[in-house]
Amino acid sequence: MSAEPLLRVENLSLGFRGEDGRVTRVTDAVSFEVREGEVFGLAGESGCGKTVTCLGLLRLLPAATSVVLSGRAWFRGRDLLSLGADQLRAVRGREIGMIFQEPSAAMNPLLPVKTQLLYPFKHHGVAGGKANPAENPEARIRELLARVGFRDPDRVLRSYPHELSGGMLQRVMIAHALLLGPKLILADEPTTALDVTIQAQVLDLLAELQRETGTSVVLITHNLNLIAQYADRAAVMYAGRVVETGPALSLLKEPLHPYSRGLIDALPDLDAARVPSPIAGSVPPPGRYPAGCRFHDRCPRAFSPCTTEPAWWEPKPGRHVACHLYPGNSGGANHHSPLQDMTE
């Protein structure tokens, strides 16, 4: 834990500028760390700011309408948010890879797969992989396509995106992200568009490659079961803020924040015939977030202090929650045992 994390996001606040020129804050003081060689899960409903945070890190949001309001994102000693355009281009794809939610939308439909997989090499002016710079790019591409499970890489290379299924395309995207041996991969809902069996294949593969290469992965998903199964540590986001962080398993087994609890209860469980219980209401749009704890208007445990900002509480090292139910907050004083209370 003393080692410097691979990525440290500090107080990242992003905003969007509307037509009237006013800036709406979309994410608010988001902080998390991704360590070397770990899978870090980022969970929350649509509209919680998970994707915006990731796109913001690589500054892939439209420059004309998005604003970095505050924050730093330290990656290997540099602040991603203050890099110049050229420096940033050198990082994207080479040091940080990205896997998008909809593989068919992330690929150019007019070009064969081969042309698209050669782009990273051309763009970064490098041949072969990081390990063997002298290696022929095509050999590296074939090696990775075989690694992601294609028996006939040449057929895939000749194909156009529409000739491949969603699962195949997502495997191509994984190979694409790994081409230059990045230190970090941002995987944004990589399997949401896929079937359960294909989902398992793709994520098992990603996990295997992650362990093999020591690459760190940020796994964005709204399915907490995936976080439990694949992530080492995780953060839960709600309405543009991180509300709870911790080791993935303990976070899921003993969720402290009522929102995390709600997400878990909403998941149907294969091992129990339990009707999933919904979280009432929906995530408010940016700019309409309630004051204080942003979850309080949907929270089954809300009480009067919740209209003020909750403070962070650290029940044990590496575990954090921002909620008025816990010590350090107004409601926390007469609270006997938060852990017990939440799991009753």
Add this chain to the structure above:
Amino acid sequence: MINHQTKPLLSAKDLRTWFPVTGGLWKRTVDHVRAVDGVSLEVHEGEIVALVGESGCGKSTLGYSLLGLTPPTSGSVTLNGTAIDIADPGAWKPFRRDFQIVFQDPYTSLNPRLTVFELLAEPLRVHGIVPAAELREAATALLRQVGLPEDALDRFPHAFSGGQRQRLCIARALGVRPKLIVCDEVVSALDVSVQAQIVNLLLDLKREHGLALLFITHDLSLVRAIADRVLVMNAGKIVEEGPTATLFSAPREEYTKTLLAAVPRMEKRAVAR
């Protein structure tokens, strides 16, 4: 397995839906894609039957064929005790009211140019269920039933989120008070929290109105939570069927086991790492 006193609301025997594959100079039919290949099933009043399988197994086509949206090639369909002449696309028309369908993608199944009121009122008017003067009132009641605010009535679909649109689609199907709804992956595109809202709504309707559902999905955890019976489909055929609890605890077919093993869950982690 099926031990019902009642007559089935919907039944099919040896249903086939084949699509021709044409080739050669004269575009002759050289082969068929056997999307649905000899399926028999029954759905009874107030019963939730899940139809599970991977993309491409034919489950959506089966749903469409049962309702005549994609006419079947051969076999028989019986709705409400009446045998349908499957060769006549119009044969389903008298049953449209009782047998509704809600599609997977709420973004493409609502006409973007109609207001919510027009969307909800249309089926009520077509089927002559509500007099013109009371349409607004009826539409408002439907909105309330699916948990949407009344001021939604004069807005257009684009003003709503995916979950809200799916609720609009369900409200539209519910308006005509159907006996059965074919739900084709209705919650697959939605967040877990919203998914739970929709599922609870459907369960309430089953309890209160005896609504039957043919619930097409690839999400087995969800099936476990809501279905009375499960049909597992692979390559156009039903490969296994049974009461939900039995099928989940003791699957017989390899294919069912594979599907079940692929579902992510917390407990698997300890074994995997």
